[in-house]
Amino acid sequence: MELHVVIEGKKDLTGQLYRQIKEAIHAGRLAAGEQLPPSRLLAEQLGLSRKTVSEAYARLTYDRLVVGQVGVGSFVSDQPSRRAQAAHAPALAGAAVAAQWRNMPTPLRHPSPAGTARYEYIGGSPDRSLYPQADWRRCVLYALRECAKSRGMYGETEGLFALRESIARHVAFSRGVRCSLGDVVVTSGAQQALDLVARVLVEPGCTVAVEDPGYPPARLLLAAQGANVVGISVDSEGMVVEQIPDGTRLIYTTPAHQFPLGMPMSIARRHALLARARALGAIVIEDDYDSEFRYEGRPTDSLQSMDTHGSVAYVGTFSKTLSPELRLGYLIAPPAILEAVCVAKHLTDWHTSIPAQWALAKFMSDGGLLKHIRRCHTAYADRRERIVQRFQGDLSPWFELVPATAGFHLAALCKQAIDMKLLLTLARRVDVGLYPLDVFYHFAPPRQGLILGYGAIDAADIDTSLNRVRDILQEIA
Structure with missing residues (x-):
């Protein structure tokens, strides 16, 4: 160069x-x-x-x-650079808008490897040691060979035919989703899928409804689009549908494994939500982020499979089943917004990485994804069981677990007053990474508790780490 x-x-x-x-x-x-x-x-x-x-x-x-x-x-030489700055820079016309983005919180950003603890209960992180390195390497080599056959042009905005076909089969088999490959849009993670739906439906001042507590990046993304975001309470059956106001045009929910509390939405509540969406002419975003891992009871259908009027946009991701580093997700778009979503994706990033799509398509078609999910399920089930036993045992004076049947995190609510900031600080000093629940509340008064992800901690480390947490609780009590 x-x-x-x-x-x-x-x-x-x-x-x-x-x-x-x-x-x-x-x-x-x-x-x-x-x-x-x-x-x-x-x-x-x-x-x-x-x-x-x-x-x-x-x-x-x-x-x-x-x-x-x-x-x-x-x-x-090794010396700090001095970036040139104009002595009298003109006032930025868009300074207010830039300031809004600059000052916007970025919750759920994972710490750098240097900032993680020896015993990590961070949510949303699958176990890296279970990653199918050899199988994925073979699929990546296949992807490179397929790319070498191409003419080096841009790909289809919706995604590779082979991958969309594999996704359609997978969600039909595992979640009962009713779709064909023509309904599938491959995205750069679930977050882009949320962004695309918001882009084609949200305009400044319109009303959108989100769960509270809920997934902060979804709320912040919708607010950044100028929406009037309304928080809807959740109870033991999920989102309280009666609170959804008139005029709402977009509803965001996590029915299979409510984020962050974990309870599934009841069948009656699902029917009520679909009926409310039809009456409003609203689209429901069903974020099915980690429902592949189920531990108790009979599996429930996806909300999309119950929808007979094209009201549900189903969002899935491979960040929880494989790795968030891949940045691969998908949207099953209802007919009313499918074409608009494809145009929006074309204008924002044209298409998701083609080599990654080829590798994932091969991995899925060879049965690698289902095999990997089964392997992870076994490991996560053991960890979950150990955490449940401890929180129903010697940790029960301080916490009560919210019943959850899916995913790979649990929520523990405080049963008595605890100085949560002190607990987190002292836990970090003994190399235990704990994370508070109150940050997921925005509209309602927050409840104190912990969100316990068990993807990043080995089963053999659970007792050791929770012993340290118990000892700290006894000290600060």
């Missing part, structure tokens, strides 16, 4: 080269440790004499901007 330098005229050639490299270092375009081109090569590229380049390098070295290593080359 050539170093970007522009030489004008024939005067002060050394000075021009020196100043441009110096400015590039200060602005951060040349990072610390980056090697500069050899003087002979740069001279040829710029049409200068080697002496001119050598003199510029010498001045940079004298100023300690560049360090020379005999027999190796010249390198940018």
Whole structure:
């Protein structure tokens, strides 16, 4: 790669080269440790004499901007860059809008690896040790071979035919979803699916309803689109449908495994929600984020499978079953918004990564996904059972688990007053990562408790970590 330098005229050639490299270092375009081109090569590229380049390098070295290593080359010295700022920058016309985005909270951002504890109860993280590395590697090689056959053009906005076909079969088999591949839109994670539905339905001032407590990124995304977001309470049967106000055009819900509390929506409540949506002409977003993992009772149908009027947009993700790093999800769009969603996706990112789609299509068609889900289910069931036993045993004086039959997190509500901030701080000091429940409340008064993800903690570590939590609770009590 050539170093970007522009030489004008024939005067002060050394000075021009020196100043441009110096400015590039200060602005951060040349990072610390980056090697500069050899003087002979740069001279040829710029049409200068080697002496001119050598003199510029010498001045940079004298100023300690560049360090020379005999027999190796010249390198940018290890010093902080000073990004150039205009002395009198004009007022930004869109400063207020930019400030709104800059100040918007970003909940559920996972910590960096350096910030995680030895014993992690973070939610939404599948077990990396269970990831099918060998099978996935084989599918990635297949994807590369398929991509090599293509003409290198953009792909279909809706997603690869093979992947959409596999997704349609999978959700029909596992969740009873009624769809064909033509209803499937492959997205960059579930979050993009939510964004696409919001883009084609939400306009400033319109009313949308979300569960409270609920999934903060969904609420914030809808608010960022200018919607009047209304919080709807949840009880033991799920979203309280009677609270959905007139004029609502979009309803967001997690019926299989309410986020974050975990209870499933009752059949009666599901019918009531569908009837309310029909009466309002509203679309219901069914976020079915981790329902593949079920531990008790008979499986319930998806809300979409009960919908006979095209009111439900079904959102799924592979972040919980495989890995959030893949950024692969999907939307089963009802006919009323399918074409609009495809246009919106085309305008925002054209299409999701083609190699990743080929790999996932191969993985699913070979039966790898169902095999992996069964393997994870066995591991998660053991962890869940151990956590339930502990919270029904020696941790029961402080917490009560919310009954949940699916997913891979549990919610524990406080039975007595606990200094939650102190508990989390002391737990972190003994290498236990705990996470509070109250951050998921926005409209209603928050309830104190914990959200206990068991995807990132090994079964053998549960007793050790919860012993530490119990000891802290006894101390601060």
